[in-house]
Amino acid sequence: MSHHVRRNSPGTGAARMVSAATRRRLGASRAIASPVVSRSALTIGVLAVQGDVREHVRVLTGLGAHSHGIRRPTELTDLDGLVIPGGESTTMDKLVRAFDLFDPLRALIAGGLPVYGSCAGMIMLADRIAEGRPDQQTLGGLDITVRRNAFGRQVDSFESSLDFAGLAEPVHAVFIRAPWVEEVGNGVEVLARVPDGAAAGAAAGRIVAVRQGPLMATSFHPEVGGDGRVHRMFVDLVRQ
Numbered sequence: 001m002s003h004h005v006r007r008n009s010p011g012t013g014a015a016r017m018v019s020a021a022t023r024r025r026l027g028a029s030r031a032i033a034s035p036v037v038s039r040s041a042l043t044i045g046v047l048a049v050q051g052d053v054r055e056h057v058r059v060l061t062g063l064g065a066h067s068h069g070i071r072r073p074t075e076l077t078d079l080d081g082l083v084i085p086g087g088e089s090t091t092m093d094k095l096v097r098a099f100d101l102f103d104p105l106r107a108l109i110a111g112g113l114p115v116y117g118s119c120a121g122m123i124m125l126a127d128r129i130a131e132g133r134p135d136q137q138t139l140g141g142l143d144i145t146v147r148r149n150a151f152g153r154q155v156d157s158f159e160s161s162l163d164f165a166g167l168a169e170p171v172h173a174v175f176i177r178a179p180w181v182e183e184v185g186n187g188v189e190v191l192a193r194v195p196d197g198a199a200a201g202a203a204a205g206r207i208v209a210v211r212q213g214p215l216m217a218t219s220f221h222p223e224v225g226g227d228g229r230v231h232r233m234f235v236d237l238v239r240q
Helices: 020-028 053-062 089-098 102-110 120-125 229-239
Strands: 004-006 043-047 066-070 081-084 115-118 126-130 142-147 158-162 171-175 180-184 189-193 207-212 215-218
Touching: 043 053, 053 066, 053 229, 081 120, 081 229, 089 102, 089 120, 115 120, 115 229, 120 126, 120 142, 120 215, 126 180, 142 207, 142 215, 189 215, 215 229
Parallel strands: 043 066, 043 081, 081 115, 115 215, 126 142
Antiparallel strands: 004 126, 142 180, 158 171, 180 207, 189 207, 207 215
C-alpha cells in the first residue's frame, strides 16, 4: 500500500560517487566557478545541516552570488534565495528541527523566498512523499508527490544526458539514490524527464526537474556534474 506523507538521498558522499569522467569534467569546468564581479550581487544561502554544501557554494560563488552555509535561524535574514542540497531527507528533516530552522524555513518559503532543492532538497520542498516514513515531514511548497530512493540503492546510481526546458544543450545529470516526481499539480512546470533508453531502464519518462513560481527542484546533482547552467537558471529566477 502506498503511503503519502503530507507537507511534510544522499549528498554527503555525492562528490565521491560520481564517475571519473564526471570528475574530469568538473575539473575542466573550473572556469564556470570563476568569480564574476557584479554591481548587485545576490545573497544565496545553502542549508548546511547536512549534505554537499560546499559544492553548491562553489558554483553559486562562481556565478557571482554571495553564498554561504546556513545553520541558524539568525542566518536566514537578508537572503535573496536559498539552496537545499542533496543529503538524506529523513536526517535533514530531523536536523532542521534540532537547529530550530523548520518553522522559519516554512515561513520564508510560504512568503515567496526563491528556493532550489537538489535530490533530498527536492523531497524537502515536496508537499507529499510516496512511501515516506510515517514521522517524516517536509518544508513543502511544491505541489508534487515524490518517491524517495526511486532509482534504487546507492550502487544503482547513474548518469544521463537530459533535455532541460530553457536550456539549448542537454544537461549531464548525476543521479545518486535519487527521488523522482510521481505527480504534479496544475501550477507545476515540468523541466526535465529521464529520456527513453536511459540507464535507468524503467525510469524512462519519469519527471526529474520541476519549477513552481519561485521554487525549483531537480532529482539530480548539477553541483557535481561540472555544469553551472541549472544554478544559473536559479540565480536568474532569484534576480527576477
